[in-house]
Amino acid sequence: MSQPDTNTQTSGARVEDERCLCREALDQLREFLGVSPTVRQHLTNSRLEFLKAIRAVIDERIEHMSSTAQRGTSVVVE
DSSP: OOOEEEEEOTTSOEEEEEOOHHHHHHHHHHHHHTOOHHHHHHHHHHHHHHHHHHHHHHHHHHHHHHHHHTOOOOOOOO
8 A cells, every 4th residue: 555656647757656545545436437537637636635634634633632631730829
């Protein structure tokens, strides 16, 4: 799953992509549906947005856990 994959872009340049879960899912969807090159490009572009969404969820969870972890207890000083 983490093996590099070499793709050809429209400019003819070779691009190396690291395999990930969302990439695997997109490849399976492409094979299953037999999508056109236009749809294939949309799916490829959505990969980045999917990863950004996962990062946002993780960042929010970290923020939530960090804010609750810093709570203290009240101590009465005489």
